[in-house]
Amino acid sequence: MIGEFFGIIGTGFINLMGLLGFNAELMGRYGPRFLDGVVVTLELVAISMICGGILAIPLAIARVEGNKFVSRLAFGYSYFFRGTPLLAQTFLVYYGAGQFRVELESLGLWWLFRDAFFCAVLTFTLNTAAYQAEILRGGIESLPVGQMEGAKSLGLSGVLAYRKVILPQAIGIGLRPLGNELVLMIKASSIASIITVYDLMGVTRLAFSRSYDMEVYLWAAVLYLVMVEIVRRVWNVLERRLNRHLMLSR
Secondary structure, X not given: OHHHHHHHHHHHHHHHHHHOOOOXXXXXXXXXXXXXXXXXXXXXXXXXXXXXXXXXXHHHHHHXXXXXXXXXXXXXXXXXXXXXXXXXXXXXXXXXXXXXXXXXXXHOOHHHHOOHHXXXXXXXXXXXXXXXXXXXXXXXXXXXXXXXXXXXXXXXXXXXXXXXHHHHHHHHHOHHHHHHHHHHHHHHHHHHHHXXXXXXXXXXXXXXXXXXXXXXXHHHHHHHHHHHHHXXXXXXXXXXXXXHHHHHOO
């Protein structure tokens, strides 16, 4: 079913590019590879954003609720990953792991670090977790002070209070910047191509190395633009649905 769906989309995309005056022969040769690259890009971004979101929750809570040491530790994590280039982080994980191959093999983790896709997922997860944690922290700190006291007065523990009261509101407040982070991750995912991941940009570089036709980069730009536009529209609908109570109160 999914294969047929992407097959239909692929045929439509190739036909559309032909109607717009693109090189039909080149599109017919590399078009399916480009769609495979889109799938890899979406997988990379989706896994990284989900895992990063899970990691961001304890980081954000540590910034708000943690003692001096824990709070500073969480701040240091965010400061490092937000203050250094994602490209440098990717190189550190992918190429740096090879220097510790013996230790990683003894720990049973070499299977993860020897694979470029998994290294990209790990790096992107650590990076986006820092940004998402700061977004959630801002959402938590923007809530009225009595939210936690009110939750505890109802008999909720601190964990339940965060899960049922604090975090849902913080996520709603931070929904727009979280959408921006998703868009930025889609565009930043092109960095994975430098460590031989055949995402959309990786396939584009491969196609250019064989055809020497700059048109393939235009295809990539169009496909990135389409992905970003779909995310933007979906996020607008999601934001209206989840924050409709705020609109009604205005």
